[in-house]
Amino acid sequence: MSGAGLHAIFDVAAWGAACAAIWWLSRVRGLQFPRQSFELPYVAALVFGAGIGAYIFGTLNLWFSGMPGIARSVEGALAGGIVAIELYKWLHDITIRTGARFALPLAVGVAIGRIGCYLAGLDDFTYGTPTTLPWGHDFGDGALRHPVQLYESIAMAAFAVFYVLMVLNRNAAVITNGFYLALFYYGLQRFFWEFLKPYGTLIGPFSLFHLLSLFVMAYAAVMLATAPSASLKHERAAA
Known part of the structure; x- marks a missing residue:
């Protein structure tokens, strides 16, 4: 199967897993998100x-x-x-804030979707720069490169585990503001991985995605800093 075909399969899997994740939290585990x-x-x-x-x-x-x-x-x-x-x-x-239930779907979707990017090879243009590290991967051009897609996949999977543990313990702050936590974390880890990609730069060493990561982080930081009392808000939503 071609790299594009594998990528498409994992794109569909990512969407499916994202939907399954929110269904599991809401229906199986009975988690009540703020009303939206x-x-x-x-x-x-x-x-x-x-x-x-x-x-x-x-x-x-x-x-x-x-x-x-x-x-x-x-x-x-x-x-x-x-x-x-x-x-x-x-x-x-x-x-009202409308992102609470998207936190786990975002983390799970990216974690699975990036595996498709990894399997797509050079055509996907998400591979990393050359490296001498033992886990460097040859995507087809004879050079061992950082598998940055897997770095991002592992990072977002780790956030998904953290998020699930917090919400199953009914952590009101994470339940209410989890999406903005996920966004900030995504932007932060993505910002660092961008230094390991062969993208053109716009300002100094920073690429377009460096700047976009800063935008995502800034938005998330503002939303977190201006969030109402998480415990009270969640109690009202669950009432």
Whole structure:
């Protein structure tokens, strides 16, 4: 099977695992998230923003790296989704936070999806720079490279384990603000892995995805810093 085919299979698996993760927490473990309203226009805004962001930033990164073509980006999808949802909430005067239940799906989805990126090889353009470390991987060009896709997969899997342990212990702060914790952690680990990728730089040693990681981290930090009392909020939501 081609690398693109394997990538597609893991993309589908990532979506499936993300849905299964939230179903497991909500239905099997009985976790009650803060009340949220997911109307069709909200979902449409999320999907549209994520799709636009994925292709815009993925393609721009290719161009800045001196390569033609069109590409997608997970981080671009996150940034696009964030902007779209915040604009939607602002236009509709929605003040509640709507991301709580997306924390585990984000972590699980990225952890599985990045395995597909790893298996896709050189065509995916998510491989790392050359390394002499013993776990360097030859993606097909004869050079041993950092398997940065697996670094990210392991990092997000570790967050998923931490998150599940916290919410099963009914940690109100993590239940209420878990999505923003996941975003901040994602941006932080992604920022460091970007130094191990052969992408074109924009400012000093920083690539487009370095800057995008900083945006994701800044957004998450603001949301965490301005969060209402987690325990009281969750108690009201679960009442």
